[in-house]
Amino acid sequence: MTDETQAPRTAVVIPAAGRGVRLGPGTPKALRTLHGTPMLVHAVRAMAASRAVSLVVVVAPSDGVAEVRAMVDDHLHPTEAPSFAPARAGGGDETDIVVVAGGETRQESVRRGLDALPADVTTVLVHDAARPLVPVDIVDGVVAAVRGGAPAVVPGLPLSDTVKEVGALAEGATGPGEPVVATPERARLRAVQTPQGFDREALDRAHRQGPVQGEGATDDAGLCERLGLPVVVVPGHEEAFKVTRPLDLVLAEAVLARRRANDGY
């Protein structure tokens, strides 16, 4: 329950508890470095660059909470101050950072982050640590859409590939490939990114509903769709891509190098 007498407050939950299996063996993905800085720190900075964001909840690997807390303090609280003042577009207040332990799935990690939010938070963003380079304009666009009345907002981009739906091969069957069962109309598809933005009450409700069958909900907006809530897509950005496979690391380093050359980032 939120206190209507207080100013609306926006918080971000950053799930960062994944292992990064698709990236290959090594340190958990969110703790790997890009241009010498952990991916998670890039992601926190990207969120805190928005004037709207006053609290970030980082969801760390359950065996790495102390390490992540120390990393956050090293990179973002160098003077032991209780909160950190990021380089915001246009200046602004400071951002508090809380670190909590994650779960076995992304969905469980997000729920644990939601459980850590104070009562006065009315708008929640959920942002993958694995999307460290999202520009602040995208964050602001999502927040504006939620504050404008949309209960669930996702940034998205049109696809450049044609997408095929495939069926499963019958048990024991062999064949030259997976059978194609449909080709959805590409113009109506969007590849969705994060941060996804929500009315806090709607997202809490979506996370409290029963278990999801099959692959599960691969994003938080999907849980809202199951409740029948309207979800809208706002423009995403190509630099908000998810670092998933080794080639994505090469792209991320190249984007950072271009930013550094262009504006000394």
Ligand SMILES: Nc1ccn([C@@H]2O[C@H](COP(=O)(O)OP(=O)(O)OP(=O)(O)O)[C@@H](O)[C@H]2O)c(=O)n1
């Ligand atoms: N149990 C989990 C699994 C994922 N995540 C987070 O959810 C985001 C998106 O997930 P993904 O890119 O799939 O990350 P991983 O699960 O680490 O990757 P993989 O599936 O390759 O192991 C990441 O920031 C990841 O840290 C999480 O907090 N808790």
Ligand SMILES: C[C@](O)(CO)[C@H](O)COP(=O)(O)O
């Ligand atoms: C939430 C997400 O980033 C939206 O595209 C995506 O669904 C996460 O998927 P992952 O398999 O957990 O990386």
